[in-house]
Amino acid sequence: MWAYVVERRDEILFLSYQHVSLVLQCVVLATAIALMIAVLVYRSPRLTSMANSASAIGLTIPSFALLGLLLAALGFGVVPAVVAITFYAVLPILRNAVVGLSGVDRGMVESARGIGMSRLATLARVELPLAWPVILAGIRVSAQMVMGIAAVAAYVLGPGLGGLIFSGLSRLGGANATYLALIGTIAVVLLALVVDLLLVLVARLTISRGIRA
Template identity: 45%
Template sequence: MEFLEFLVDRADDMLELGLEHAAVVGAAVLISTVIGVALGIATYRSERARETVLAITGSFLTIPSFALFILLLGPLGLGWRPVLLALVMYGLMPVVRNTITGLREVDPAVIESAKGMGLNRRQQLLRIELPLAWPVIITGVRVTTLVLLGIAAIGAIVNGPGYGELIFTGLARVGTPVAVNLVLAGAVGVMVLAVLFDLVFYAVQRITTPRGIR
């Protein structure tokens, strides 16, 4: 009951921080999706190229988030900029990997049929390969979103936006009665956003995936 009262009292803050958190994650997902799909399309036919891209984007995930935020603090300063760049870096790998996987899983017989119909390379990609690969690609985007929602909270270490502010404020007040409520409120906020984002992506997937390949 005490926690619920705390949420009611801080409802305005929860809403404001939630919008900030959603905005920075949404922007990062959009940018990483555009870059990731483009990299996947550019490299999926070449083994060396795709292995190089996967290795580079995968290496970003090995960098501890605390360390990356601090490293970006120098050139980008405090605020949302280092958080956005870090999230884009962390978000590339799942999108690139799923784009490559989805495109490579398209049945070669389907591609040959498209060629027989007179479709050029660009038309094959846009009309046949990408629509067939889309369910796999959107799954990668959903995974990226869920991962970034959690990492974004750590961005509060560089005064980034979102629920991390509550979490870090609570950690700084460990031992006080309000500390647990602050940390729990931040964690619950991130979880609620994760559910909402996942529902949005589920709806987008249903709407944008051709009925014949759902």
């Protein structure tokens, strides 16, 4: 198998780049969407409950089913892949963002307001930094989850390593078919580990020592 990897290394590297680029861009977009929703709902217990319920229900939707529906509406290509991956990426981040913001000590918020900070400034300088460790934990879960979903997105001809996996599975019994599926799967796992290590580094750089302690 190693000889086969060396022979097709350029293709594998390109597909790996496509895969991780697709995942990271969708996770960034999902983080922005989840934070906007969380900021709108976290002060209301009723809206918070609805957001958490939506997150839980959304995770029960099979990725193949969602991709099939998107295929009918958007056709093949990058667009349905991005929509599906972003949808699933939003869910863990939204849940953690709501939990993190709701869990900020109200006394600290009131103290910030008491010294003249506006609601927006309090959110940006007090609540979000304190909630960030919980939010980042959701981002890590999301990135790991959608790394696999991005492979399934090859069903709608999305970019990335899923093409190798599907190609191998469709040709099982043929020459190198098992190699294709294994290489694609192993590459996805390795990329997931690399992305998680990068997010651990982001945590060390963005979470203050006082909060980590």
